[in-house]
Amino acid sequence: MATFSQAHQCEWRERAEGLERENLTLKERVGSIESQLALLQRTVFGKKSEKLPRVEDELRKAPGVRAPPRSREVTLKERRLKREARATLPERVIHHRVPDEARRCPSCGGTELKPLGPGKRTELIEYVPAHVERQVHLQETLACPCGAGIITAPAPKAIEQGQYGPGFLAHVVTAKCCDSIPLYRQAKALARAGMPVARTTLCDVFHEVGRATVPLASRLLALVREASLVHADETPQRVLDEGKARRAYVWTFRTDELIAYVHSASRSGVTPMDVFGGTGGYLLVDGYTGYNRVTLPEGRVRVGCWAHVRRKFFDALPTAPESRAALDFILALYHVEHSAREAGALGTQGHLDARRTTSARVLEQLATWVDEQIPRHPPKSPLGMALRYTKGQWSALTRFLEAPSLPLDNNAAERALRAMALGRKNYLFVGSDEAGRNLAGLSSLVATCEVNGVNPEAYLADVLMRLGSHPASRLDELLPHRWQPSSASAPDSS
Template identity: 60%
Template sequence: MLTLLRNRCSPWPGIGARLAPEHAPMGRSTLTDLFHLSASVLLPLSRHLLQCIASAEVVLADETPLHVLDVKKTRLGYLWTFLAQNEKGEWLIGYRFSMGRASTTPKAVLGGTTGALVVDAYTGYNSVTLPEGRVRVGCWAHVRRRFFDALATAPEARQALDLILALYRVEAQAREADVVRTAAHRELRQQHSAPVLAQLRVWLDAQAPQHPPKGPLGGAISYALKQWDALSRFVSDERLPLDNNRSEGALRKAALGRKNFLFVGHEAAGENLAGLYALVATCEANHVNPEEYLADVLLRVQTHPQARIGELLPHEWKRLRAADSS
């Protein structure tokens, strides 16, 4: 029975097929029941994971649509991801499902917290950044994407792309020197990235009057100028990433899921999916085998002291297992 639970509680598609070699046929409804039961049992963990992320100084966030079954059609829901890195450098990845893209979800997860929030230009995050709250940090990958799209009709966009590339080269230099998120990283940015930003700003200001704001290049320039303060904050804070790519990466698994299961059956199913996604994604980010983790934690969580529930999160579970075996 433990083997069956282990194989069914993972949110990734193709679970039923993996049971065939074990000669354990299982109906779809039973698989679904086990999926929801596992999510329910693990709910204290997925909730605590989001709380840990919300308490971090730097949080990354993004969202993606997810279809929800309705009468004769589907409705559009959203899967949100929130990420943070703890003091040990371990990544915590949380998800939240909602039936809309309004600011309700960011506010529910991050409301009342302070620090930095790394996001794109979507205004739905304003509820936790304005007027008081987290400092908004922009994403250079989103900026670069717009200039790249404009390149086909406006070759002059190449200059902006070259300058953005220079910013990323400074980050590569920091990684090679193994000084990421240190004072030396900040010094590198102030010495090399700041002049690049100044050069790019001069170019943007000069090009803006020459291109209609609704055109490809004009739109890219406007997008960058409107976010300039948010895009420049990384220079003075070594903890801030240059982009929000890690959040987008965390949502790629959801995109793969969409291609397999197409939609979730109802809102509660989306919430359960988000909870299980969070635990499995955090396992993978910290080199923890998700099957071994879930098989063990599904049993532990039911008797584990609530005050120490954080010990069962994937990154802490590694240490708990090591202590048990010693």
Template identity: 35%
Template sequence: MVQSLMGQVQTSKLEIQRRDHEIAFKQAAIDKLTHEMAVLKRLKFAAKSEAFTAEQKSLLDETIDADLAALERELEQIAPAKTAPHDKQQPKRQVLPANLPRREIHHEPLSATCACGCRLERIGEDVSEKLDYQPGVFTVERHVRGKWVCARCETLIQAPVAPHIIDKGIPTAGLLAQVLVAKYLDHLPLYRQEAIFGRAGLAIPRSTLGAWVGQCGVQLQPLVDALKREMLQARVLHADETSVAMLKPGNGKTHRAYLWSYCTTAYSALRAVVFDFAEGRGGQHARAFLGLTGEHGWCGTLVCDDFSGYKACFELGVTEAGCLAHARRKFHELWANHGSPVGEQALKFFGELYDIERDVAALAAEERKRIRQERSRKVADALHQWLTAQRQKVPEGSATARAIDYSLKRWQALTRYIDDGDLPADNNRVENQIRPIALGRSNWLFAGSLRAGQRAAAVMSLVNSARLNGHEPHAYLKDILERLPTQPASRIDELLPHRWQPAATS
């Protein structure tokens, strides 16, 4: 009996320790987020306007608004629900303009018969309005929820409020999708969208737009995490990175951050691209994304350029595959800039290799491998022999020597695709995914914070993956924003771009 009681006491102590640890962890997360919010509020309300140009100040403000909304959403998910004090005055929402077209959506019980058998009588209704947007046109959805009561047992029945990506918010999923696609795919900052919406009849403040973007970013992150997990199951991936200026609000200056891009190959059944925003270009960012810092990291083949940041990955079990296009580009520069005979002859060799690639592009992996070994290997061996001979004829340090050395030093990685039908010959696929970022840079000017950069990377991952799978990005984003609030976490994979099926319309 005593031993049993002692066992119960010990179990209770362990449970108390576990709960204390959980509470301490949550409190630390709450303190961290609260501190971050305080810093952002100080930047927004206490920063001197002369520290930035008018355009920079506008971009910084919209980033802070989005970050604050994202932090508030994260705090809601961590902290226990609290009931608002009855005496606290709730802010009043601005009434939507009466001149906007309205479309009524009625929500009524499926049956007008009460559980007791009596017929229900309609005694009233609740009406809520949400702002919708079709390119160039605002409309208002009027959600009318009738109230029905049984006169005999006084049972009140009313259709529940439909869950929404922003609880009690006025924007529909269509309007939120428009804001996200315009910002992260069409590269329109929120201050420009404010002006565009103004011409359509309702100038939504950029602070409001920023809050919507921040809350959507938090809600969409689990979907991006699921997309990344599935992509890391692929045996072959492309990787590349490009610079993006990131603002340091404390001194009004920017420093160079990087947007890393990872995607599946054209030969993969999975069509996906995932962007990862990081403060630097160090190889630790690539290793962290690929999970190489843990025990069970990704160990496939990475198609990339000669950037040194990837080198440590190859020492941790990842196989390197070079980019034939990068090697060819060196010789094209020789020929285009100087009319180099060496560059011209090298281009002919590369041309033969790419002719073979066009012939095998639509074939199965095994057949592609067989033809490459039969045809490409001969061309590659001839090219290697020719490059080795030419290297003896050119002086050290010349542009020709550098072009030849680039290929010879990476020859094994450059020709690895010949013996693997699942490997592409170059890294052009991921470069095409990252190329639009150059247009974005000229419109964003900079990322307002690390959190803003990570949010941009997440949304761009979804909309660009949707395009890879042949979906219209706005239609895809609108649909998943409508379905996310009721989608079970265990079935989140159904909303991924490569599995997505539009919801059936009644």
């Protein structure tokens, strides 16, 4: 009887433990679903104030933190640049005469009126619609009286397809890569300008330019590979394959002045390995494991991104208000960077000293808080995942204490991918992997132009004329950050 009672108790104990485990699992699932629902509602229906605020905005609201004086300096600089740009615009003077019926003195009725100075001046900024022209290039041909020698002026330089000039090609590429305008929309705009061009023709010339500029894009990527600090990120890209769209990826690798995109058929670590295998330096990335192959021992040193950590804790707020403590700790880290920027000390030894004192103290407090919170939250709950992500990335996240040149976040790479994401939204997919590579290469050149304050349309129009005859040993001279416009005179239009 006792034996039966003990067995009975053991069975009920096991059943109770099973129900407890099931209950815990259900709680985790419900918490995860509630968090996903709250995130979806905030994303779709939420007010702007309910979305992740910028660090700069939160710092301005923090007590004891002054708005950075550079904000006014930036405003004044923008106004000055606008005035300078306005002064360089082509000017056309339009004279307005007083109507004949009004050429009479309103006081005495006299008609002997004389001009009073140059007249009242009013300036308007007017948009003159773009136009397409057909250029006829006449090459002078000279013959010697001896009858044996004939000299012909050089032909206009362009890529092999030759029917369209470099300015036209540069406009098509810039409109797609810089302004995210699909080729079919460009075809409609060209038709309005009086030049109907088939979308397939624009597609052909776009990829012709992509193939012609492969050496430049490859050299740009090689320079990024050699940099001591590189930001990296990736985003999906759809590729048309046998009538269906499959998922590929676009990777961005950037430095302060260079941006390189790489098209890849997958998100595996092969692409980072191909780009950075065998190199040293720092690689600033999120927690994606695809970068592990190049950040293992004897590889690049991995630097973590605090913006990703901040986003995870913010997403956990609706179901776990205690996440606010983590957000305050992270804001304190950015406060140190804000103070260094305000004092003009970014990248200096003073900046590093502030990190190793104030920031290190904040990190110590945050680490203690994370260790205390981990046992209290299910692993698959939003806060549980944020805590474990932070714990797992801690070594990379604290790497910024080693050097003042290491940023706290990877926002620079995310900004570089924004143009690709906008383009993806507009043109939906690329036609093939080769098309994806052409798009990535041309986007690298255009994005690097923008980072360095270079007009990408002027750059491409000039470089396309020079590529065929430029020495390969001096290819770097044609890269966007080193480019100088050619001094070649414009063709004679007489």
